Amino acid sequence: MKILVVGAGGVGGYFGARLAESGEDVTFLVREKRAKRLREDGLVVKSIHGDIHIQPSLVTKETPEIFDVVLLSTKAYHLQEVMEDLTGFVGEETVIVPLLNGFAHVEQLEMKFGAERVSGGLCFIETTLNEHGHIIQTSGVHKITFGERTGVGSERMDKLEQAFAKTKAMYKNSDRVLRDMWNKYLFITTLSSVTTLTRAPIGAVLESKDGEQFVEALMIEIKMVMDAIEAPLSENIVQRHMETMHKQDYGMKSSMQRDMEKELPVEGDHLQGYLLQKAKEQGMRCPYLEAVYQNLKVYEVQKNKRSL
Structure with missing residues (x-):
């Protein structure tokens, strides 16, 4: 699977780094300022579950390409801007897995990309960025949950489950993701x-x-x-x-x-x-x-x- 992680902050950066660490095809969509620092220092995660230091694959909105999965974990107040940035990365078969808190974002994503391209998703993790832009993760729980909002399993969710199965992160392919x-x-x-x-x-x-x-x-x-x-x-x-x-x-x-x-x-x-x-x-x-x-x-x- 070609996986696009939007941003490289505490949530997306962490789960994206875990996927990249396990050998998955992961690319991070970042702004130029963040891209510059990542090119210089790499993506660094300091975690009780094992540190990571990788040189990530990066894209900006100026170099679009189609991906199979988009992991979206932006802050809600950046969502409208991010959706515009995503336009060139979402194809007919792309599925967007939103990890935002709340529910208002689901309606916005449906209107922009169509309900069939939006799955359910959430995560439980406590992270922060230090002054060097490194991701600091100190809690025992680092879990991501995803699934079709219909409650019916799918090949695309099964493939995403297989990708996370290789990582150190906790994960769940849920048939009750709305709940x-x-x-x-x-x-x-x-x-x-x-x-x-x-x-x-x-x-x-x-x-x-x-x-x-x-x-x-x-x-x-x-x-x-x-x-x-x-x-x-x-x-x-x-x-x-x-x-x-x-x-x-x-x-x-x-x-x-x-x-x-x-x-x-x-x-x-x-x-x-x-x-x-x-x-x-x-x-x-x-x-x-x-x-x-x-x-x-x-x-x-x-x-x-x-x-x-």
């Missing part, structure tokens, strides 16, 4: 909400007075919105997610919180905002989620003023 995506959406929205609202890691939030009750109440409110739009969720998902919250490292921060600390854009519209719009369409009020979203909007105002 998996919504389950993660519930978890990641709750986690990013409470950590950005309190500016604290999840351990401190849960340890605080009534912190656990607050986290659970917010998760229940988010689930009510998802139930109202008939999103597929696993049974007892709130209880299971709360148990998972308690298993996180005390200092675990959401990626959105880390972005705020770096004064970067955040995905509030894509995650919390999308759900609030769905709630509005259902005539629902979500006071917890509304407070979280307002906090993110205030952050954006302050960030924009500081950048002037």
Whole structure:
């Protein structure tokens, strides 16, 4: 398979590097600035599962070619721009595997490339880039999940599974990938909400007075919105997610919180905002989620003023 990884950041760079390490035909679509650094230093991953240092195959939007699979893990606020960049790389048989959090991006990708070219996908991994552009991965979980959104297996997903089977990464070819995506959406929205609202890691939030009750109440409110739009969720998902919250490292921060600390854009519209719009369409009020979203909007105002 010819695999195109969009970007070489913490998520795409990690899984792409694992595939390249195992001998798969992997190319990274990057901007010229990132391409320059990668040509000079290579793609470097520092991981508890084994370090990687490769000289990656690179393309930019000016040199398009058709690929079998596109692994897409861009931030949501870059999606429109990235979709335009991808136009020359997506052919009739190409499948796009999106690894973004949330669900709004699926609708956008369908409109741009057609539903038949968009599979389901998600991942669980905690990574960051250091000052040298190296990918730092320190958590035990480094899992990617993909599958057809119809729930019916396919040759293209089987081939992707075979590719990941050679790697050190954890993987799953799921026949319930939509449920998996919504389950993660519930978890990641709750986690990013409470950590950005309190500016604290999840351990401190849960340890605080009534912190656990607050986290659970917010998760229940988010689930009510998802139930109202008939999103597929696993049974007892709130209880299971709360148990998972308690298993996180005390200092675990959401990626959105880390972005705020770096004064970067955040995905509030894509995650919390999308759900609030769905709630509005259902005539629902979500006071917890509304407070979280307002906090993110205030952050954006302050960030924009500081950048002037």
